[in-house]
Amino acid sequence: MYIPNSTWTWVFSLVSLAQACIALALEGYVFGKFQHSLEGNAESTKQSRTIPTYLAVFMFGYIYQLVLVWDALRMKNTIQVIGLCCYNVGIIIYAAIQMDQIKDAATYLQTQRFIHPEFWSEIKPVLIALPCLMALGTLILSIAAWKLYDEFAWTIYKHISADLRLKRRYLVYQIYIALLKFDFFFFLGFTVQFLVVVKNTxxxxxxxxIAALPITFFLLILAAYWTRKEYVWGMVGIIIIYFAALAYFLFKLVRMYAAPPNRVDDYLPARRVLTSFAVLTILLLIMTIIIACWCTSNFNKGLKPHITKRKLPSNKEGQKGYQQEMPSISGPAPSRMTID
Known part of the structure; x- marks a missing residue:
């Protein structure tokens, strides 16, 4: 089990944990209030499905973030730490959109007398407080990430040696692995909301x-494995699949706004949320394709021994570092930085 070994890793871990606990508690309150406020035949409406779905995706987002925080600090992945701050900003945007969509759903249910009239007024303060608290958490996480950048940079220096070209290749690898982890969440979030909210497909x-969910998980693991093993043809196949996924999300995005008149109402209850997830996923896929190609171009250039049997040096004195376990493939570290 990974245990933080510096002040700023503790700060990053505890703020992430506190933020997740508060968010889960507030979202749990909203969900409980919603379930208690339903009346009559509310379950037959699309709007009654949207609110639990938004809350479930939001709650999963913070549970998944805790896993990514543990993984980033354990692996000392600077890029993933920075990415988690951006992820937090994305969750804040989702919280704002969620509040607007919940208001619309609650208004519709109230006009149909399917929910208590006071439901919205009771949960509105909670939905406003949530992004405010997360904004504070993002600020603290960003400060901690800035401090961790210097701390992890020294660790990577000891791990990779002073060769700037090798450090750049390792940075590209770190970016790619972090992108795969964020791709999974946004793809999953879009797919689950689409399956639950959009009917008449x-x-x-x-x-x-439905089949795309386990296939995506398997392919992302395979993508990371082939990168570590530097298998070119495997990466070519994965990049082709990325292009297919990009076409899929573009198709879904266009279809939500160019649907036939008889399908418009199917997308309307969740169109803003689905649009935000689709756009973010498309942007992430474009970045993933670019970095995947860059990663592939770095194959067979000396990075493989450093990522296939990775053991980062500890910050504690007296413990063995990576270079004592395995010599650098480029020989002894030079006394000064290599200039490209």
Whole structure:
């Protein structure tokens, strides 16, 4: 089990944990209040499905973030630490959109007398407080990430040696691995919301969307494995799949706004949330394709021994570092930085 070994790793860990606990408690309160406020045949409406779905995705987002925080600090992945701050900003945006969509759903349910009239007034302060508290958490996490950048940079220096070209290749690898982890969440978030909220899809589209979830998880693991093993043809296949996924999300995005008149109401209850997830996923996929190609171009250039049997040096004195376990493939570290 990884245990933080510096002040700023403790700060980053504890702020992430506190933020997640507060967010889960507030979202749990909203969910409980919603379930208690429903009346009549509310379950038959699309709006009654949207609110629990938003809350579930939001809660999963923070549980998943805790896993990523543990992984980033354990692996001393500077890029992933910075990415987690950006992820937090994305969750704040989602919280703001979620509040607007919940208001619309609650208004509709209230006009149909499917929910208590006071429901919205009771949960509104909670939904306003949530992004404010997360903004404070993002500020503290950003300060901690800035401090960790220097701390982890020294660790990477001892791990990779002073060769600037090798350090750049390792940085590209770190970016790629971090992108794969964030890709999974946004793809999962879009797919789950689409399956639950959007009805009247064809059977083929519905079952293909369900099948895409485990396939995506498997492919992302395979993508990371082939990168570590520097298997070129495997990476070529993965990049082709990225392009197919990009086409899929572009198709979904266009379809939400260019649907036939009889399908517009199917997308309307969650269109803003689905749009935000689709756009973020498309941007991440474009970045992933670029970095995947860059990673592939770095194959067979000396990085593989450093990532296949990775053991980072400890910050504690007296413990063995990576270079004592395995010599650098470029020989002894030079006394000064190599100039490209």
């Amino acid at each position: 064809t059977d083929a589209e519905y079952y293909l969307t």
